[in-house]
Amino acid sequence: FIMPFFLGCLCVFSFQPFNFTIINFFIFPCLFFILCNVNKRSKNKYRKKPHLINLFFVGYFFGIGFYLTGTYWISNSLQFDQSLKNLIPLTTILIPLLLGLFNGLGTLVCGKYLQNDLKSIFLFCALISIIDYLRAKILTGFPWNLWAYSWSWFYEFIQILNPIGLFAFNLTTITLFCAPSIFFIKKLKFKNLILIFFSIIFFGNYLYGNYILNDNKIKIQKELKQNK
Numbered sequence: 001f002i003m004p005f006f007l008g009c010l011c012v013f014s015f016q017p018f019n020f021t022i023i024n025f026f027i028f029p030c031l032f033f034i035l036c037n038v039n040k041r042s043k044n045k046y047r048k049k050p051h052l053i054n055l056f057f058v059g060y061f062f063g064i065g066f067y068l069t070g071t072y073w074i075s076n077s078l079q080f081d082q083s084l085k086n087l088i089p090l091t092t093i094l095i096p097l098l099l100g101l102f103n104g105l106g107t108l109v110c111g112k113y114l115q116n117d118l119k120s121i122f123l124f125c126a127l128i129s130i131i132d133y134l135r136a137k138i139l140t141g142f143p144w145n146l147w148a149y150s151w152s153w154f155y156e157f158i159q160i161l162n163p164i165g166l167f168a169f170n171l172t173t174i175t176l177f178c179a180p181s182i183f184f185i186k187k188l189k190f191k192n193l194i195l196i197f198f199s200i201i202f203f204g205n206y207l208y209g210n211y212i213l214n215d216n217k218i219k220i221q222k223e224l225k226q227n228k
Contacts, residue, residue: 034058
């Protein structure tokens with residue numbers, strides 16, 4: 001479980017202020033194949049470790065690493081008041097332990113169905129997206145650290161948020177991050193066509209966002225001229 005925890009910790013570099021989004025194209029395929037491997041090996045009749053517990057803890061330790069590094073700002077915000085400083089150790093440890101349960105439940109639900117194939121990739125992406133949605137809604141929610149936020153620096157890419165919404169964009173983002181997994185799926189037909197399809201989504205979204213930004217600039221310039 002050390003590797004999922006380490007991968008979760010690395011995710012912080014894809015968000016502000018680092019904006020190293022490309023790292024997620026490595027992290028998500030690694031997490032997917034770890035789950036596939038654990039699922040395959042844990043069901044071996046010669047292994048006595050509980051199958052579902054293994055799948056749960058892979059996601060749980062990934063979540064702990066993710067929130068441990070991704071929510072450190074909460075403890076920093078408590079330093080301005082002396083009476084709140086005692087809460088810093090509590091928030092630093094308790095929040096990752098609690099929020100990591102969402103990831104653990106997600107891998108518990110989908111992990112037993114994951115294999116080294118295309119449909120498993122889509123199942124994995126869908127479950128991660130649903131878990132993010134539930135985390136953002138349950139008990140007033142914790143809407144921070146959605147994967148869609150890792151594109152916040154890429155203005156052309158996030159213009160699609162207006163027509164499709166945050167959570168649909170979050171699902172699209174997770175699916176794109178998992179796309180490199182296709183390279184390592186054996187006996188997959190039309191692999192090149194599938195990769196081209198993902199590339200079209202990526203660059204098509206960029207072109208759409210670029211068009212929207214340029215169109216808005218033209219509208220602003222027209223309004224400024226009219227006001228003069």
